[in-house]
Amino acid sequence: MSTITKKICLLGNFNVGKTSLIRRFVENKFSDQYLSTVGVKISRKSIEIETELDLHQINLMVWDLEGNTKFKPITPSYLKGASGSIIVADLTRVSTLENINQHADLFLKINPQGTIAIALNKADLVPQEKLDRLLENYGCYDNSQILSTYPTSAKTGDNVAEIFRKLSYSII
Amino acid sequence: MNSSSDNISSSAQNSDSKSSNINPIDNLLDVLLDSESSESEVSLVQNETDIDRNSSQYPDIEVEIEEQEQDITLKQAVEYEAFLRQTTASETNESEKLQIDQTQAGLIEKYAEILEIETESASTEDLADAVNNLIPLIVELLKYKIDDSQETILEAVSQITEQIIERRFKKEPQKMAAAIAKILPSAITEKIHFSPEEIAKAIAPELALSIKEQIRLDKNAISEALGSEMGKAIKTQIEVEKDAMVDALYPVIGDTISKYMVEVVQEINRKVESTLSPEGFKRKWQARLRGVSEAELILQESVGCRVQAIFLIDKDSGLIIQEIQKQNVGKQGLDSDMLAGMLTAIRSFANDCIVSGSELDSIDYGNWQIHLEVAGYCYLAVILKGEPNKNFIARVRRIFGEIILDYGDEISQFEGDLETVPTPIKPKLEELFEAEDNLKQKSSSSPTALLWLLAFILALILIPWGIVSYRSRVAQNIQQVTAIQLDAAPELSVYRLEPSVKQGKLIVRGRVPSEYLRDRAVAITQKIADRHNLQFNNEIITVNVPVSPSLLTGEIARLTELFNQQPGVAIKTNYQSKSLSIRGFILDKNQQQSILKAFSRIPGIDRTIIDVANQLPTIEERIYFESAANRINVGDNASKIKSIIEFLDRYPELNLKLLAINDGVGSRKINQNLGMQRCSNFKDALIAKGVDSSRLITDCEPYRTFTRQKEGSIQLTRYIELEPFIPAK
Ligand SMILES: Nc1nc2c(ncn2[C@@H]2O[C@H](COP(=O)(O)OP(=O)(O)OP(=O)(O)O)[C@@H](O)[C@H]2O)c(=O)[nH]1
Ligand SMILES: [Mg+2]
Numbered sequence: 001m002s003t004i005t006k007k008i009c010l011l012g013n014f015n016v017g018k019t020s021l022i023r024r025f026v027e028n029k030f031s032d033q034y035l036s037t038v039g040v041k042i043s044r045k046s047i048e049i050e051t052e053l054d055l056h057q058i059n060l061m062v063w064d065l066e067g068n069t070k071f072k073p074i075t076p077s078y079l080k081g082a083s084g085s086i087i088v089a090d091l092t093r094v095s096t097l098e099n100i101n102q103h104a105d106l107f108l109k110i111n112p113q114g115t116i117a118i119a120l121n122k123a124d125l126v127p128q129e130k131l132d133r134l135l136e137n138y139g140c141y142d143n144s145q146i147l148s149t150y151p152t153s154a155k156t157g158d159n160v161a162e163i164f165r166k167l168s169y170s171i172i
Numbered sequence: 173m174n175s176s177s178d179n180i181s182s183s184a185q186n187s188d189s190k191s192s193n194i195n196p197i198d199n200l201l202d203v204l205l206d207s208e209s210s211e212s213e214v215s216l217v218q219n220e221t222d223i224d225r226n227s228s229q230y231p232d233i234e235v236e237i238e239e240q241e242q243d244i245t246l247k248q249a250v251e252y253e254a255f256l257r258q259t260t261a262s263e264t265n266e267s268e269k270l271q272i273d274q275t276q277a278g279l280i281e282k283y284a285e286i287l288e289i290e291t292e293s294a295s296t297e298d299l300a301d302a303v304n305n306l307i308p309l310i311v312e313l314l315k316y317k318i319d320d321s322q323e324t325i326l327e328a329v330s331q332i333t334e335q336i337i338e339r340r341f342k343k344e345p346q347k348m349a350a351a352i353a354k355i356l357p358s359a360i361t362e363k364i365h366f367s368p369e370e371i372a373k374a375i376a377p378e379l380a381l382s383i384k385e386q387i388r389l390d391k392n393a394i395s396e397a398l399g400s401e402m403g404k405a406i407k408t409q410i411e412v413e414k415d416a417m418v419d420a421l422y423p424v425i426g427d428t429i430s431k432y433m434v435e436v437v438q439e440i441n442r443k444v445e446s447t448l449s450p451e452g453f454k455r456k457w458q459a460r461l462r463g464v465s466e467a468e469l470i471l472q473e474s475v476g477c478r479v480q481a482i483f484l485i486d487k488d489s490g491l492i493i494q495e496i497q498k499q500n501v502g503k504q505g506l507d508s509d510m511l512a513g514m515l516t517a518i519r520s521f522a523n524d525c526i527v528s529g530s531e532l533d534s535i536d537y538g539n540w541q542i543h544l545e546v547a548g549y550c551y552l553a554v555i556l557k558g559e560p561n562k563n564f565i566a567r568v569r570r571i572f573g574e575i576i577l578d579y580g581d582e583i584s585q586f587e588g589d590l591e592t593v594p595t596p597i598k599p600k601l602e603e604l605f606e607a608e609d610n611l612k613q614k615s616s617s618s619p620t621a622l623l624w625l626l627a628f629i630l631a632l633i634l635i636p637w638g639i640v641s642y643r644s645r646v647a648q649n650i651q652q653v654t655a656i657q658l659d660a661a662p663e664l665s666v667y668r669l670e671p672s673v674k675q676g677k678l679i680v681r682g683r684v685p686s687e688y689l690r691d692r693a694v695a696i697t698q699k700i701a702d703r704h705n706l707q708f709n710n711e712i713i714t715v716n717v718p719v720s721p722s723l724l725t726g727e728i729a730r731l732t733e734l735f736n737q738q739p740g741v742a743i744k745t746n747y748q749s750k751s752l753s754i755r756g757f758i759l760d761k762n763q764q765q766s767i768l769k770a771f772s773r774i775p776g777i778d779r780t781i782i783d784v785a786n787q788l789p790t791i792e793e794r795i796y797f798e799s800a801a802n803r804i805n806v807g808d809n810a811s812k813i814k815s816i817i818e819f820l821d822r823y824p825e826l827n828l829k830l831l832a833i834n835d836g837v838g839s840r841k842i843n844q845n846l847g848m849q850r851c852s853n854f855k856d857a858l859i860a861k862g863v864d865s866s867r868l869i870t871d872c873e874p875y876r877t878f879t880r881q882k883e884g885s886i887q888l889t890r891y892i893e894l895e896p897f898i899p900a901k
Contacts, residue, residue: 042513081489
């Protein structure tokens, strides 16, 4: 078994649930309170991933970045050296869904070899029919570096571990 | 590399735009054959293959063309190639030129063969002449033939051109060289323009040699040529790949900076030296004293440090490449992953937001410091306790520089897998832990001078101060002891005697009203002085101080009280008009003497009248009882009771004990009971007469039988007797 350490970043507009997703993934906790992240927060979680060849222990260093607002862009230097990124958008706010491409471009500009997974978060707040429609509109990206899009919910935990695992699998 | 080749190719393009360079080619070909540009297309392919074969020898031509004749064939090939390139460039008719007829190719080969045979069989000079003479003819022939089959002719011509040129060169090397020289630059330019890789490949192996040779010939030529471009090149390279450049330079940058710093310090030194200010002199003096240069003095960071952990961290991702931790840093060791991540974030933040272009080089946290050394792809974080000195930092830089130099590539490839990290990095970093041990010794040896100086100065201040304060503490102690002991002597306690210790002398100052008291005080103080090896200065004066009456009576009362505490003493004192009368009982005669003395020493008492008994008075009265009766006949005993009361009044300091004596008739138990009842009844009777019960105690339990000596009334053997005693206080 080999141990590898990888850096991944969570990107997205403010208040989409980046911190919540990480908290759900790392501590399996959720809070309704909104405490906006300032600067960057780093968390770590070790997961095991099995490939055909080997069992890998992956030490994920998860960088939770301050979400961008109209007035403050994301600091690109925090993205440097990341193997992968989860770009998070809020299903209840279309503007955040529309920003996904922009985030992906930024990330790939800094990490041309990087891999991206997209989390359409707060799926628990959207009724199924609406969710299907939104997934149709914002769920497909024809870029080989964008793995796939997941409707996630930090609140219920839906797809949270899955998206992190999927991303980890593709960066080892 | 890409960028540099880009650069070259772009400059090649620039020079090629000058059309004048093309003329020499035309000239040359005019000499050789009268051809039209369109015809040359065909030969392109064949000649290209030639060139490929010979391409590795290009550089030789270039460099040695002036010296060696036999390489001219190659040179010629180059030039021809260049020409063809150019023509194609003008025509850009690529599809046509590739159509080579096999049969025509065969024809040309034959033509060439014939020529070759001729060359071999005949003497070379003749042949060359012949060829030369033939040229006009051939030209004519060709002109004629062109109409017929342009391509065939061209094929043929191109084949023989080689030989033609060779001949010509042998005959007139200077002329040929001159002709070729003119086209050479543009030829090469052309080639480079079309296939830069090929040229690069061809030139590469010999480039170094060529440069060497050129340097041998003209020392400065190369540096002059390159110098102007070097700056630009480095700049470009920095723009394109800054990190690689930093890595390349890091190992020398440390030294460069130290060198620069030394210069700066020397400058400071010069300034200091030229300053005749008091500070200047002071510093100079210190430097001389410590045997170091003032420059060092200024730079010296004398306090040692302790390495707690070292992390080699990927600059971008913040992932740990290598870590070494001393045991028990923090509680469970530092969480290196998180620490490295946060440090990296902080670095990014600082670099982005604070001052771009400068580096965060240390973070201080209490007496901890994180010292950062940054290279291209990684940085080193040394976690220290205390302030690192300059030797240590120099050492960190040197070791880090060595790591970058040796393993920079591997580090730049780091992807988070620790197994890919070269193993020698760890022991290298561990040297820093050892270094620290050395430095500890060093730092303790190098600033010894300073430490000694400090210790000396401190000693100058502290030792006298210590002695003084110690002495004063001791003196204070003696003073206190003396004061307490003087106070403890009852007769002295009321007078203010002030002991003080000065310069080995115990001085007691004060006033006492009598010689005796003075002697007492002297005796007490002398003992203390002897014990502490001090000289005793007696400054106590005896004065007839007017004694305050209250103080006097107080003192009398105190002494009376004091003596009454002792067993066998029951006295009352009365002070009147300077005389004291003492009355009462002092059973011990010796005790009476000392009591008398004690009172007579009280200043203000001129006379002491003592009226004390050494024995207690007795009471003769006995209370008799009927046989087996316990009742008292109060009426019969009235006079006795009266006299008892009188006794108690007369001797208020005495109390009475009641004792029962029986007649011995009957059982012991009956008699004892009877005695107790008689006692208690008599006590009650006395109390009833107004006697304070506290002054009476019964002692009737002991079995006391009257011992009859003579014949006597049995009635007189049953009674209670009274015994006065001094009550215990
Ligand atoms: N219902 C629901 N609420 C969510 C979910 N995820 C996050 N939230 C809520 O959304 C709010 C914002 O979440 P955060 O995780 O702090 O958002 P963020 O993206 O980290 O925001 P910034 O740090 O400001 O960029 C919080 O009040 C969360 O409780 C979810 O899946 N479902
Ligand atoms: Mg947040």
